[in-house]
Amino acid sequence: MDSARDSINTTDEDLATQAAAGSRPAFEELVSRYASRLFHFLRSRSGSDEDVEDLVQETFLKAYRNIGRYDPQRKFSTWLFTVAIRLSISRHRSQGARPLPLASEGPEHTSPGPQEALIREEEAGKAGNIWLQARTLRPSEYEVLWLRYAEEMPMKDIALAMKKSLVGVRVLLHRSRLKLGKKLRAPSPSAGLAEAATAGQRLSIL
Amino acid sequence: MLCFIHKWNISRAFDSGKPLARRTKRHLAGCETCRAFSQLGEEMGRRLTDDAASLLRETRPGLGEKVRQAIREPGLASGPSLLPPKRFRLSPVLAAAVALAVIGVSLVWMVRSRPTGMPRLDPLFKLESPRAYLQSALQRAESPYQQEILELKKTLKSTAGYLAARFDIGLGGDAE
Numbered sequence: 001m002d003s004a005r006d007s008i009n010t011t012d013e014d015l016a017t018q019a020a021a022g023s024r025p026a027f028e029e030l031v032s033r034y035a036s037r038l039f040h041f042l043r044s045r046s047g048s049d050e051d052v053e054d055l056v057q058e059t060f061l062k063a064y065r066n067i068g069r070y071d072p073q074r075k076f077s078t079w080l081f082t083v084a085i086r087l088s089i090s091r092h093r094s095q096g097a098r099p100l101p102l103a104s105e106g107p108e109h110t111s112p113g114p115q116e117a118l119i120r121e122e123e124a125g126k127a128g129n130i131w132l133q134a135r136t137l138r139p140s141e142y143e144v145l146w147l148r149y150a151e152e153m154p155m156k157d158i159a160l161a162m163k164k165s166l167v168g169v170r171v172l173l174h175r176s177r178l179k180l181g182k183k184l185r186a187p188s189p190s191a192g193l194a195e196a197a198t199a200g201q202r203l204s205i206l
Numbered sequence: 207m208l209c210f211i212h213k214w215n216i217s218r219a220f221d222s223g224k225p226l227a228r229r230t231k232r233h234l235a236g237c238e239t240c241r242a243f244s245q246l247g248e249e250m251g252r253r254l255t256d257d258a259a260s261l262l263r264e265t266r267p268g269l270g271e272k273v274r275q276a277i278r279e280p281g282l283a284s285g286p287s288l289l290p291p292k293r294f295r296l297s298p299v300l301a302a303a304v305a306l307a308v309i310g311v312s313l314v315w316m317v318r319s320r321p322t323g324m325p326r327l328d329p330l331f332k333l334e335s336p337r338a339y340l341q342s343a344l345q346r347a348e349s350p351y352q353q354e355i356l357e358l359k360k361t362l363k364s365t366a367g368y369l370a371a372r373f374d375i376g377l378g379g380d381a382e
Contacts, residue, residue, distance in 0.1 A: 028274050035270045040261055053269055060273045129257045130250070148221070149251060150258030155221055174217040177247060 012076035020067045027064055030076070035060075037151070038084055044135050044142035045088045055091065059084040078157040081147065085161060088139075133183050134176075141176035148173060208233075209240055216244045220251060 010018075010026075012033065018026035038056045046052045063070075063083050070079055131150075134142050140162070147153045147161060159169045215230040226234070234241050345352070 024277065027277065031273050031277070032270050035273055036262055036265050039266055039269060040258075053266070053272065056269065057273050057276050061276055064277055129261060130253045131257050131261055134254070145254060146258070149254035150262070152255070170218055170221055173221055174214060177217060177250060181246070181250065 013072050016067060016070050016076045016079075017072050019064070020070055027067065030080075031060055034077070034080060038080070040131070040150070041081065041143065041146050042084060042088055044137070044139045045092065055084075055088055058091070059087050062087055074160075075157060077151060078153065078161050081151070081153075082161045082163075085143065085163075130180070130184075134180055136183060137176060137179055140172065141179065144169060144172045145176050145180070209237060212237070212240050213243055216240065216247060220247060 010029075012030060015026045015030050019030065035056060038059055039052055042052050042055050042059075046055060059080070063080055066083075070076065131146075134145055137145075144158060144162065147158045148155075153161070155166055155169055158164075159166050162169065162172075164172070212230045212233045215227055216234075219226050219230075234244060
């Protein structure tokens with residue numbers, strides 16, 4: 001009971017330090033804290049949920065192997081998300097898929113194929129969750145929004161994780177918000193779905 | 207006309223948390239589009255935060271356990287490799303650059319052109335040469351008289367020899 005309460009009160013950075021000293025339970029606690037967050041963060045880079053789960057697993061394995069390199073002065077979440085971004089990019093490249101560099105990317109999210117993209121957009125409209133719409137953006141645009149709004153990461157940490165300058169992150173955020181606003185403004189494929197349509201109308205001025 | 211600048215200022219204020227610039231505030235008072243952009247940008251931010259929270263409440267069953275199993279597998283990850291922090295290690299690119307620079311400098315040093323010409327002189331010769339040079343210079347300076355004297359000496363010697371042979375006048379060492 002006490003140990004459970006201790007692990008809840010322990011910060012991520014302390015757990016990472018313990019893991020670096022060889023404590024596997026400490027790292028497993030970090031897995032519990034971050035598995036779901038990483039899963040949603042990496043969803044824009046993969047087609048299927050199974051691929052994303054594999055990517056999450058690989059990220060944790062890489063982090064576990066390299067936990068000795070973690071600098072406790074930095075936030076653990078920034079370090080882990082940095083590992084995740086780099087791994088997902090290198091994985092796409094090694095699989096011979098369309099390269100997804102952080103700085104400049106090609107047409108947005110066509111990797112699952114146009115039909116699948118349409119289905120995805122329709123699902124987004126149905127569910128009404130703004131993140132499902134955001135998933136149709138380019139991966140780096142989705143990721144910057146996730147780090148900013150879901151992780152509530154400071155701008156300098158986002159810049160560090162995405163290997164960008166502060167101005168670069170601000171520009172990317174501005175662009176992502178504008179594009180998301182336009183996507184919400186566009187008529188929903190399933191016309192009767194009230195929530196998405198309402199959101200689209202409300203955000204039409206964006 | 208300059209709405210895009212004010213929209214950028216509004217967007218920057220969302221991220222920095224700082225208040226809007228006075229000029230943008232003045233613009234907002236008179237521009238309906240930018241005012242709506244500001245309000246709805248805030249609303250979008252709120253929705254992104256709230257919807258992320260609701261998304262994260264839906265946990266992926268088995269994902270955490272799958273990852274933990276992978277970590278426990280001895281073949282895959284036998285434990286954290288306690289490497290020193292990255293900043294203390296020489297990066298491979300830097301090491302390769304240093305090695306290339308060393309090789310380049312040594313190649314240049316090996317093949318660079320040395321001054322060609324006279325072979326190296328013996329140190330003793332070096333010492334002797336100024337003296338020899340001085341002697342020859344003196345000789346050259348005295349040569350007209352020296353030659354004359356030598357010629358006269360030769361003539362005198364041959365004359366004396368002739369006279370001594372012709373007339374036995376007892377000059378020299380034949381005295382008994």
